[in-house]
Amino acid sequence: MAVQDNAPIGIIGGTALAALAGLDDAQQPSTADTPFGPPSGPLLRGRLATRDVCFVMRHGPGHKLAPHRINYRANIRALADAGCRQVIAIAAVGGITEPMRSGRIVIPDQIIDYSWGRAHSFYDDPDGGVLDHIDFTTPYATPLCEALIRGAEAAGLDPAGSGVHGVTQGPRLETAAEIDRMERDGCDIVGMTGMPEAALAREAGLDYACCAVVVNKAAGRSGGTAIHAEIEATLAQGMVDIERLLEQTLPQ
Numbered sequence: 001m002a003v004q005d006n007a008p009i010g011i012i013g014g015t016a017l018a019a020l021a022g023l024d025d026a027q028q029p030s031t032a033d034t035p036f037g038p039p040s041g042p043l044l045r046g047r048l049a050t051r052d053v054c055f056v057m058r059h060g061p062g063h064k065l066a067p068h069r070i071n072y073r074a075n076i077r078a079l080a081d082a083g084c085r086q087v088i089a090i091a092a093v094g095g096i097t098e099p100m101r102s103g104r105i106v107i108p109d110q111i112i113d114y115s116w117g118r119a120h121s122f123y124d125d126p127d128g129g130v131l132d133h134i135d136f137t138t139p140y141a142t143p144l145c146e147a148l149i150r151g152a153e154a155a156g157l158d159p160a161g162s163g164v165h166g167v168t169q170g171p172r173l174e175t176a177a178e179i180d181r182m183e184r185d186g187c188d189i190v191g192m193t194g195m196p197e198a199a200l201a202r203e204a205g206l207d208y209a210c211c212a213v214v215v216n217k218a219a220g221r222s223g224g225t226a227i228h229a230e231i232e233a234t235l236a237q238g239m240v241d242i243e244r245l246l247e248q249t250l251p252q
């Protein structure tokens, strides 16, 4: 992985990675606080493969926080304060386009943000200026994405190395018409937590990439399979794949 120093790698675990079993030498979790309040849960420090990592559960212990209730600013700020320069965000998503089949790992390269009403910027100063406009043309850090793709391949997976990540507000799933619209917009996958997390990471100067696992076909694409049943059937293997991918990615 393209890292300049020995800074810990931040990992934000989601529905597809509730805990990190491979974390050894885990130190006492720190209850990092930030000017924006506490993060979703304690930061778990430890080593994974050959790297120091700092793990935070996006939905908090017990998966209590719905996507629109997550304090994205606190999570990103806590990881930055812990010394992280790079963040790998794990996400469970629905597949919209045909190649995004259930179980597939996707390293998206673009985002369309449909979320609303979330605290989405660190730049809250009413007298802020032009510097507040971060360049978000390429929302994910390309070298980190490439490292994840290589890690997935080394783990024997068949990752989709690009894709447009549509981020909805949730917590409900989408209607079939909303998914049709998202496909017309160019979205390949749909999730609820990718924003404002990615933009906040950019504002904080962190390299950020997403490792998504498709856990269901998006609404209207399932051919009759109940979405929740599909998620349940896919999630366990997805978690195993993501852990293997991380173990292959981190030593690089």
Ligand code: HPA
Binding pocket: 092, 093, 094, 095, 168, 173, 174, 190, 191, 192, 215, 216, 217, 218, 219
């Ligand atoms: N839609 C939105 N978010 C999701 C989905 C979905 O179908 N599956 C997992 N997260």
